[in-house]
Every structure is written in structure tokens, then in C-alpha cells.
Amino acid sequence: MSKIDKKEIPESVLKMKKIMKSYYFKAKFAKLFRRKIAWITSGGPVEPLIAMGIIPVYPENHGAMIGAAKMGNELCQKADEMGYSSDLCSYARADIVCSYTGGGPIGGLPSPDMLICCNNICGTVLKWYEIQARRYRVPLFIFDTPFVHTNYTEEARYYLENQVSEYIDFLEKVTGRKASMKKMQKVGSLSVEAMKLWQKILNTAVNRPSPMTAFDAFFYLALIVTLRGTKVVVDFYKFLLEELTEKVEDNIGAIPDERYRLLWDNLPIWYKMRWLSNKFKEHNASLVADTYTTAWCDTLEFIDENNFIQTLGDAYSQIYLNIGVDKMADKIIRMIDKYQIDGVVMHSNRSCKPYSFGQLDIQKIIYEKRRIPTLLIEADMTDGRKFSDEQVGSRIDFFMEVLKERKGILL
Amino acid sequence: MIYFSDDSNNAKADNICEIINRFRDVAEKPYEYACQLKADKNIPVVGNLCNYIPEEIIVAAGCLPFRIFGESKNTMHSDALIQSYCCSVVKSVLDDAMGNKLSFLNGMVFPHVCDSMQRLSDIWRLNIKDGCHFDVLFPVKIGGHASKKYMIAVLRKFKSDIENILKVKVDYLSLKGAITLLNNIRKNMMHLYELKALYPGIIKGSDLNAVVKGSMVMYREDVDILLNKLVKLLNERINIIEKPCEKRILISGSICSQPAIYDIIEDQNACVVGDDLCTGLRNFDFLIDENVEPIEAIAEKFLKRLICPAKYIDNSSRSEYIKNMVKTYSVDGVIFIFLKFCEPFFFDYPYLKTELDSNNISSILVEISSMKQIDEQIRTRIETFLEIL
Numbered sequence: 001m002s003k004i005d006k007k008e009i010p011e012s013v014l015k016m017k018k019i020m021k022s023y024y025f026k027a028k029f030a031k032l033f034r035r036k037i038a039w040i041t042s043g044g045p046v047e048p049l050i051a052m053g054i055i056p057v058y059p060e061n062h063g064a065m066i067g068a069a070k071m072g073n074e075l076c077q078k079a080d081e082m083g084y085s086s087d088l089c090s091y092a093r094a095d096i097v098c099s100y101t102g103g104g105p106i107g108g109l110p111s112p113d114m115l116i117c118c119n120n121i122c123g124t125v126l127k128w129y130e131i132q133a134r135r136y137r138v139p140l141f142i143f144d145t146p147f148v149h150t151n152y153t154e155e156a157r158y159y160l161e162n163q164v165s166e167y168i169d170f171l172e173k174v175t176g177r178k179a180s181m182k183k184m185q186k187v188g189s190l191s192v193e194a195m196k197l198w199q200k201i202l203n204t205a206v207n208r209p210s211p212m213t214a215f216d217a218f219f220y221l222a223l224i225v226t227l228r229g230t231k232v233v234v235d236f237y238k239f240l241l242e243e244l245t246e247k248v249e250d251n252i253g254a255i256p257d258e259r260y261r262l263l264w265d266n267l268p269i270w271y272k273m274r275w276l277s278n279k280f281k282e283h284n285a286s287l288v289a290d291t292y293t294t295a296w297c298d299t300l301e302f303i304d305e306n307n308f309i310q311t312l313g314d315a316y317s318q319i320y321l322n323i324g325v326d327k328m329a330d331k332i333i334r335m336i337d338k339y340q341i342d343g344v345v346m347h348s349n350r351s352c353k354p355y356s357f358g359q360l361d362i363q364k365i366i367y368e369k370r371r372i373p374t375l376l377i378e379a380d381m382t383d384g385r386k387f388s389d390e391q392v393g394s395r396i397d398f399f400m401e402v403l404k405e406r407k408g409i410l411l
Numbered sequence: 412m413i414y415f416s417d418d419s420n421n422a423k424a425d426n427i428c429e430i431i432n433r434f435r436d437v438a439e440k441p442y443e444y445a446c447q448l449k450a451d452k453n454i455p456v457v458g459n460l461c462n463y464i465p466e467e468i469i470v471a472a473g474c475l476p477f478r479i480f481g482e483s484k485n486t487m488h489s490d491a492l493i494q495s496y497c498c499s500v501v502k503s504v505l506d507d508a509m510g511n512k513l514s515f516l517n518g519m520v521f522p523h524v525c526d527s528m529q530r531l532s533d534i535w536r537l538n539i540k541d542g543c544h545f546d547v548l549f550p551v552k553i554g555g556h557a558s559k560k561y562m563i564a565v566l567r568k569f570k571s572d573i574e575n576i577l578k579v580k581v582d583y584l585s586l587k588g589a590i591t592l593l594n595n596i597r598k599n600m601m602h603l604y605e606l607k608a609l610y611p612g613i614i615k616g617s618d619l620n621a622v623v624k625g626s627m628v629m630y631r632e633d634v635d636i637l638l639n640k641l642v643k644l645l646n647e648r649i650n651i652i653e654k655p656c657e658k659r660i661l662i663s664g665s666i667c668s669q670p671a672i673y674d675i676i677e678d679q680n681a682c683v684v685g686d687d688l689c690t691g692l693r694n695f696d697f698l699i700d701e702n703v704e705p706i707e708a709i710a711e712k713f714l715k716r717l718i719c720p721a722k723y724i725d726n727s728s729r730s731e732y733i734k735n736m737v738k739t740y741s742v743d744g745v746i747f748i749f750l751k752f753c754e755p756f757f758f759d760y761p762y763l764k765t766e767l768d769s770n771n772i773s774s775i776l777v778e779i780s781s782m783k784q785i786d787e788q789i790r791t792r793i794e795t796f797l798e799i800l
Contacts, residue, residue, distance in 0.1 A: 083761035085778075087496065087752050119551055123526045126551065126723055127758035134726050134762065142723050144552040146561075147529055149536070155564035159550070162557035325533035350496045353754070357530035360492050361537050378494070 012240045013219070019232060020222060027055050027110045036113040036175060039132065041125045042225050043295075044118035044143060045167070045316050047308070050229035051187040052171050052179055056116075057109050058226055059128070062098070063091025067270025067382035069105040076383040078103075090351045090383035092128040099135050112138050114174045116167075120145040120322040122354045141170045145317035149324040152317065160313025181309065187229040188308025192300065194228045197237035199297040204244040205288040206339055209253020211244045214264045214287035215277045216254060224296045255286040260403050261340055264290035265332065265362070266347035266355050267381045272392075279393060283400040289339040291332060295320040298331065325358035329365040336370050343403050344374040345396075351380045373406070375399040427648075430641045431618045434625030441628040442507075445477055446515045448630060455517035455577055458542070460504060460531075462694045462719065463522040463549050465709050468570050470589035470631055472579040474517065478627035480668060480690075483507050484782050492534050498752040499780040500666065501527045508539045518543040518577060520569075523551060524721040525755055543576045545569065553714055553724045562710040570706065586705035592631055593699070599638035600626070600695035604685065606645055608740045611656040611682035613645055616673025619683075623690055656682040658800050659741055663687035663733060663763075664748040665719075665756055668781035672748065675790055679797040685740045687733055688748075693717055720755035729759060730766045737772055744800045745774040746793065750781060773800055 030037050035055050040046055042060040049056045066072050072094055078101065079093035080086055086093075098104040115138060117129035126142065133140040143163055146156040168179050201220070204211050220240060227233045247253075262280065264287045269276065280287060299315040320328060335341065344366055349356045363374045375395060379387050437444045445456050455474040459466075469476040481503025483489075488509030489502045507513050519542055521532035536544050547569050550558040570581050603622065606613050614622075622641070626634045658681035662672070666689050673683060686692050697716035700708045717732050718724050736742065745767055749756045760776060767774045775796040777789055 083764060085757040085760075088754055088757055092758075123524075123529075123551070123721055124754055124758075127720070127755060130723065130726055131758065131762065140726070142552040144550050144558070146548045146550070147523055147546070149532055149546045149548075153568070155561060155568060156548070158564070159557055159561035162560065166555065166557055324536070325530065326537060348494055353497070354526040354530060357493055357497060357527060358533055360494070361534060 010243060012236075012243050015236060015239065016220065016223065019227075019236060023227060024106060027057050028106075030055050030110060037110055038114045038116050039109070039112040039129070040116040041118050041121060041129070043121040043316065043319050043321065044116050045164075045312050047187045047191050047229045047312070048168055048171055048179065048184060049116070050227075051183040052175055052177065054114075054171070054175065056226065057112065059095045059109065059132070060091050061222060061226060062095050062104065062106075062109050063382055064268075064270050065105050066091075066094045066098070067384075068273065070271045070384070071104060072271055072382035073385050075103060076385065086383070086385075087350070089122075089124045089128070090380050092124060092131075094382055096128070096131055096135075099132060112136055114138050114170075115140040116143065117141070118143040118145060118316060120316055120319050122321065122352065124353075139170070139174055141167060143167060143316070145313075145322055147322055148318055148327075152314070156317060157314065160317055161310070164309060164313055184309050185306075188312075189305060190231060190234055191229040192303055192305045192308070194224055194233045194237060195297040195300055197234060197241060198224045198293075199300065201237060201241050201244060202289070202294060202297070204241070204248055207248045208261075208340075209251070209255065209258035210261070210286050210288040210339075211247035211252060211254055213254045213277070213280075214290035214293065215268075215273055217290060217293040218268045218273065221293045221296065228296075253286065255281055255284060257284050258286045260285040260342045260400070260407070262287045263332065263335055263339065263341045263344045264292070264347070265344060265359065266349045267292055267352055269347060269377075269379045269384075269387070270381055271384045272379075272387065272389075275389065279396050283396075283404075285400060285403075287345070289335050289341065291320060291328075291335070294331075294335070321354050325361050326365070328358065329362045332362060332366060333369055336366070336372060341372065342407065343372055343399065345399075346374055346376045347381075348376050348378040349381055350378065350386075351382065373399065373402055425640065427614075427641065427644050430637050430644070431614075431621060433637060434629070435618075435621040436625075437629045438621045438624035441477070441480070442482065442512055442515070444628060445475070448475065449515055454630070455579070456515055457573075457577075458513065458516045458519040459522070460500070460528060461522040461524050462689055463524055463713065463722075464520045464547055465566055465569060465713075466631075467586060467589040467593055467699070467705070467709050468566065468573060468581060469520075470592065471581045471585040472573050472577060473585075474573075474577065474579070475630055476627075477516070478624075478690075479504050479507070479513070480624070480666065481507055481781055482512065483510065486782075492538060493531075496752055497527055498750050499782045500668075500750060501531050503782055505531065505534065508535065508541075511541075513539075514541045516542040518545060518573070520545045520547055523548040524719065525753070527752070527754075545572060545576075549713060551722055553718055553722050559710060559714055562713060563707060566706050566710055583705065587701070590699045590701055590705060590708065592635055594701065595635050596626060596631060596638060597695040597698055599635075599642050601692070602642050603638070603645070604692050604695075606642075606649075608684045610649055610652045611659070611684055612652045613648060616677060616683045617670035620667060620670045620673060620690075623694075627690065627694070656680070656684070658682070658743045658797060659684045660797075661685045661687065661733070661736055661740065661742040661745045662691075662748055663745060664689075665750055665753055666690040666781070667748055668750075669748075669779055669785050671785045672746075672777075672793070675785070675793050676746075676797065679794055681743075681797045681800070684742060685736050687736065689719060693719070720759045730763055733763060734766060734770060734772075737767070737770070742772065744796065745772060746796070747774060747776045749776065749778055751778050
């Protein structure tokens with residue numbers, strides 16, 4: 001057991017825990033506050049919900065909590081018994097089991113009044129939400145985002161515009177209240193502000209040493225996912241940015257003697273966060289950037305802040321997971337340059353096919369364009385039954401040896 | 412002339428066995444068939460991997476819509492491009508392309524269905540340089556005004572893309588002709604399935620599977636000729652069917668790449684009287700309205716037909732469809748045949764099983780790979796299921 005002095009914990013961590021606690025409290029007792037609850041996918045357009053006073057709840061965040069609490073194995077075992085194949089997404093499996101058993105770290109999520117599923121992250125969510133719609137007998141809205149393999153087409157733009165109207169109609173019907181466009185715009189502006197701040201927070205990692213690692217980003221991400229569009233996120237991220245800026249000014253790195261700068265691709269392996277963090281630390285390697293947390297701010301270019309609702313479809317359909325593999329590789333190359341990356345660690349995630357398939361091409365592109373080595377670790381984000389510490393550990397050790405040798409030669 | 416008929420082989424096939432063998436030959440060696448067709452008649456071949464592509468537009472363009480099932484039984488080439496936890500169809504097809512077995516393709520159409528297929532399109536575009544690349548991204552959400560308008564826009568764009576890229580012309584009359592031709596094929600296929608349900612011994616399951624598979628590969632005017640004959644000849648046999656079928660089975664899944672399954676079932680004095688397969692009735696059970704503007708009529712087909720589980724229309728239509736088939740065809744048991752790693756189908760399974768259980772219909776799930784033969788374990792499981800049914 002690690003003995004961390006409470007005084008060493010950054011204030012931002014304590015603040016964030018408080019915010020998340022209050023958020024889950026409100027969601028758990030939503031009925032008392034006469035608020036409706038919508039379950040929504042992590043890449044879904046949450047701003048209309050916030051604007052209409054609906055509390056968004058994220059089953060994927062729940063999946064991450066399950067993984068981090070190391071409860072994934074047991075819940076996935078139960079999912080097997082319920083007839084769900086162990087090849088299916090472990091977030092979905094674990095969350096579905098909790099819906100039926102009230103299990104998991106918070107005794108299951110508060111029951112939804114509606115479900116909002118945006119397929120910009122995968123097709124899996126479609127099936128997952130269909131199952132939950134049957135389970136809870138609540139209306140389901142699908143925000144269908146055509147995939148952008150090469151170009152974002154006019155047909156897709158028009159389809160998304162129409163769906164934004166359908167989405168607002170759906171919310172008005174379920175809540176029995178009229179949507180205020182003024183409120184939507186205000187929430188949209190707060191959302192954009194939060195995304196810009198999140199980008200600035202991630203940008204602090206360009207400094208040597210980096211004041212934060214991807215493991216920190218995985219933690220702080222929860223707010224931009226769950227509550228973007230609210231003032232509390234903006235205020236918190238301003239605070240966090242100040243904290244990180246101070247660290248930069250004081251030359252304090254997240255890794256005491258940072259020698260190697262790495263980029264992480266794909267979702268975290270939640271049940272091995274500390275283990276992986278320590279493993280890389282042993283090698284003086286800092287995971288200074290990652291594609292996962294960057295996804296919550298890399299569509300800013302598509303949003304017109306003054307016409308948030310009108311450009312909502314453009315932004316939500318062009319997120320990292322809804323674009324072609326070559327476009328993903330371009331983004332990684334830009335991150336490699338920006339954060340001065342020495343090597344890339346790819347989590348080949350059995351639970352997330354759209355994130356993982358194409359990684360082998362990206363690996364090739366990275367090597368061709370930047371001659372940087374990559375390490376592919378096959379695992380699962382929440383179901384740890386097949387994870388081998390020994391095997392992954394030796395692969396990381398070997399990868400770091402290669403990096404050390406390369407750096408030695410290059411220096 | 413838009414269509415070509417291979418009268419040298421197909422017109423001569425005049426008994427049931429010959430016709431079925433003709434389909435089987437094509438189904439077993441589809442790449443050889445396509446190469447031969449191209450060499451003889453210079454017909455452009457447009458590959459596809461799913462039912463969610465507008466075959467009518469491809470036929471109207473004078474091309475052959477060519478369903479690819481994947482032939483490779485190993486992953487020598489595809490291992491370098493895609494992980495092991497990908498479904499066998501995607502791996503096998505990619506392996507074929509990497510091994511230059513598909514260099515005869517003039518174009519390849521990718522649909523918007525599952526995540527694996529979606530990424531296959533990217534991987535293909537980056538690595539396979541033969542032929543043109545089309546992404547036909549139908550809506551996932553089926554139903555509603557926005558979805559219909561988008562579907563029509565996607566179809567119009569595909570029509571214009573295929574015209575521009577393959578330098579062909581798709582006009583009103585050629586589209587009408589293609590719709591009529593493919594409707595005729597669907598009508599005959601439905602008729603075949605009806606005959607099979609009413610007189611299960613009239614055609615072997617593996618033969619019907621070969622006919623279906625062959626019809627997705629063969630030049631469609633030839634398919635039409637052969638099916639017309641086959642249906643006529645089978646109708647003449649109705650009165651001489653002897654052996655009744657004791658146990659009536661429905662199979663459900665994506666593609667059934669293992670005809671041996673039908674033989675295992677029939678060896679137990681059971682028979683498949685209907686299916687819910689992508690490479691089965693689900694591909695034929697909806698006719699296009701020939702009195703409506705062609706593109707809108709094609710869109711209607713995709714919006715009204717039974718959905719595949721990778722699409723969404725509501726929370727229960729798939730289970731209602733299967734339960735209805737069970738009732739209509741007096742089915743005794745359901746065999747779910749899923750390709751390993753096929754997420755949309757596996758997600759539906761617990762619900763479908765529960766629904767069938769509550770209607771006292773027994774079912775079994777069999778996990779297959781298109782790259783491996785049916786093994787003894789699967790054989791035994793199916794046999795045991797049929798014994799206790």
C-alpha cells in the first residue's frame with residue numbers, strides 16, 4: 001500500500017473530488033431536486049441537456065470507475081453468465097451488469113429518464129443503449145454522426161443540422177418544457193471556454209519537465225466529459241491551470257528526473273494506472289501527451305462560438321474516433337512535434353475496436369514520418385482477466401531499453 | 412446493351428442438379444468466376460461486403476455487384492494490418508486483398524455498419540491500391556424524416572461518384588431496369604424460401620446456401636435466368652417429396668460461411684426452414700416499388716426492410732421478427748450462428764434468447780469463424796441440441 005501524505009495531494013485533486021462527489025450526489029437524488037436524468041455517451045452533445053436543466057450521467061465514466069476500482073473482472077464474469085460474450089466492450093458489459101444487480105463502486109448509476117446515444121465514438125454504444133432502453137423502458141434518442149473517412153460531406157452536414165432540431169424536439173417532449181436558445185448559446189460558450197482551458201492545461205506538458213502526465217490527465221478529464229457547459233468546470237480548470245503554471249515556473253516535473261517523453265494512444269488501462277505510472281517512472285519516462293484526453297478539445301476549430309448550436313453537428317461528427325485512420329495519424333504526428341515525443345505507447349484495446357483497428361497503420365506512418373519507435377500493448381480497459389503484469393512489464397522494459405539506446409546514439 | 416447473359420453455360424443448365432451446381436461452382440470459386448467474366452466480357456466488377464449497399468445503382472452502371480466473403484484461411488498478410496480480435500470475415504477479405512487475389516476489382520464499396528467494417532475501409536484505402544474506393548455511409552438510425560432525406564442524398568452522391576469515377580452512365584431507364592431485374596431475383600428467392608419452408612426436403616440446406624451465395628456473386632441477369640428455371644423445376648417436384656422433416660430449425664446470424672452446418676442438421680432428421688441471415692432471406696425479403704422515382708424507391712427499401720443489428724430502428728423489431736418467423740414457419744428450435752467478434756449480433760443474443768425462452772422456443776449459440784471448418788465440438792453441440800429438441 002502506498003502511503004501518500006495527504007498534504008502531498010495537490011489541492012486540485014481534492015477540489016475535483018469534491019465537485020465529482022457533489023455531482024454524483026445531485027444525480028443520485030435527482031428526484032428530490034425535481035431534475036430529470038439523461039444517460040449520455042461520452043462523445044455526445046451534452047450542452048442541450050445542461051441548458052434544459054437535465055442532469056447528464058455517463059455510463060462510460062461509470063465503466064472507467066469500475067475499472068479503476070478493480071471491479072471489472074468480477075462484473076465481466078457476471079456478464080459472461082448473463083450471456084454477454086467476453087469479446088464485447090467491457091464498459092458496456094460491466095455497466096449492464098450493474099444495471100441489473102446494483103453492483104459496482106457506487107451501487108449502479110441513478111436510473112435514467114431518457115437515453116442520448118451519439119455514435120461518434122463507436123457502434124457499440126448503439127447496442128449498449130438499446131439494451132438499457134429496454135431495461136429502463138425510457139425513450140432513446142440516437143444522434144447519428146456519419147463517419148468522416150476523408151471529407152466531411154454536405155449531405156452529412158445537412159443531416160446533422162436536422163438532427164440537432166430533432167434532438168431539441170425530443171428533449172422538449174420528454175421534459176415538457178420549451179428550450180431556450182439563449183440558454184443554449186450561453187451553455188455553448190461555457191463549453192467552448194472549458195475546452196479551450198482544457199487544451200491550455202494539456203499544453204503545459206510541452207514544458208520540460210512536464211508538470212503533468214497522461215495519468216493526471218485521465219483523472220482531470222472527468223470534468224470536461226461530465227459537466228462541460230457549466231461554470232463549475234471553467235472555474236476548476238482555471239484553478240488547475242494556475243496550479244500547473246506554478247509548477248512550470250518552479251520547474252517541478254510530474255516525473256522527478258524526466259528523461260524520456262512518451263505519448264499514450266487509446267483509453268487507459270484503468271485497473272493498471274498506478275502500476276503503469278510507476279513502471280514508466282522507473283525508467284524516468286513521462287507520458288506527456290495522449291490522444292484520449294485531447295479528444296475533448298480538438299474539435300474547437302469546427303465550432304463557431306457565436307453560433308454554437310448551428311455548428312454543434314460539425315464539431316461532434318469530427319471528433320478523433322469518427323475520422324479516418326490517416327487523419328488520426330496526422331493528429332498524432334502533430335502531437336509528437338508539439339510535445340517533443342521520444343516514443344509512442346499504443347494500447348491495443350480489445351474492448352475498443354474503432355480506436356484500435358488502424359493502429360498498425362498509424363505505427364507505420366509514425367515511423368515513416370518521424371522515425372519514432374512505438375510499443376503496442378494488448379489489453380482491455382476494464383476487464384483485466386487476461387492482463388499479464390509480467391508480459392506487459394517486460395515489453396515496456398524492452399521498449400525503454402530501445403529508447404535509451406536511441407537517445408544515447410542521438411545525443 | 413446493359414446486361415449480358417452467359418447463354419453458353421446457364422441457358423443450357425436444364426435440371427435442378429445442373430443449376431445448383433452452376434451456383435455452387437461460382438460460390439466456391441468466386442474470384443475465378445469474376446476474372447473469367449472480366450476477361451470474356453470486360454464487365455467492371457465492384458466489390459462489396461454487406462447488404463447495405465445499393466446494388467441497383469451498380470447494376471444500372473453496367474457493373475457486377477460482387478459480394479466478397481473472403482477466401483483466405485490464414486492471416487499471413489492481414490496480421491500486419493489488423494489485430495487478432497477482429498472478425499474472420501474482415502481479416503480474410505483483407506488477407507485476400509493484400510495477397511493480390513482481388514486485383515480484378517474495379518472498385519470496392521464500403522458500408523457504414525459495424526466498427527470493424529468501418530476501419531477496414533480506412534485500412535483498405537491506405538494499403539490496397541487496386542480499384543476505386545467508395546464509402547457509402549447510410550444512416551445508422553433508420554426512420555424519421557432526417558434519416559430518409561440523408562439516405563436519398565447518399566444514394567444520389569453514390570450514383571454520381573460511380574458515374575464520374577468509373578466513367579459510366581446511370582440513367583433513369585437503366586435504374587428502372589436494374590430495379591426490375593433485382594426485384595425478379597428477390598421474388599424468386601422468396602419463392603425458393605417458401606418452398607423450402609413448406610417442403611423442407613425439396614432442396615438441401617447446403618444447396619440453398621450455395622444458390623444464395625452464388626446469386627450474390629454471379630452476373631445478375633444469369634442469376635435471374637437460373638432462378639426462374641430452378642423455381643419452375645422445384646415446383647414440379649412438390650408432389651413427389653417423400654421424407655417429412657421432424658424438427659424445423661431457424662438459423663440466425665450474419666453470414667453462414669459453413670454449409671456443413673446444414674448437413675449436420677439434416678443428418679439429425681431436422682431441417683432449416685428459414686433464416687435470419689445477412690446472406691439469406693434478410694437480403695431478399697423486400698421488393699422495391701417500381702412505380703416510384705428510382706432513387707427514392709431504393710431509399711425506401713433500406714428504410715423499410717428488416718434491419719441488421721448494426722442499425723437502429725426501435726428496441727424490439729428484431730426480436731419480433733424472429734418470433735414471428737418462429738410462428739409462421741412452425742419452428743421447433745433456433746440456432747444462432749455468429750462469427751466470433753461480431754459485436755452487433757453478440758449484443759443482441761441475451762435478449763433474443765430470453766425472448767425465445769419465454770415463448771418456450773429452445774435455442775443454441777454457435778460461434779464460428781469463416782476461416783476454420785466446423786470442428787467436432789460444434790458438431791456435437793448441434794447434434795445434442797437437435798437430439799433433445
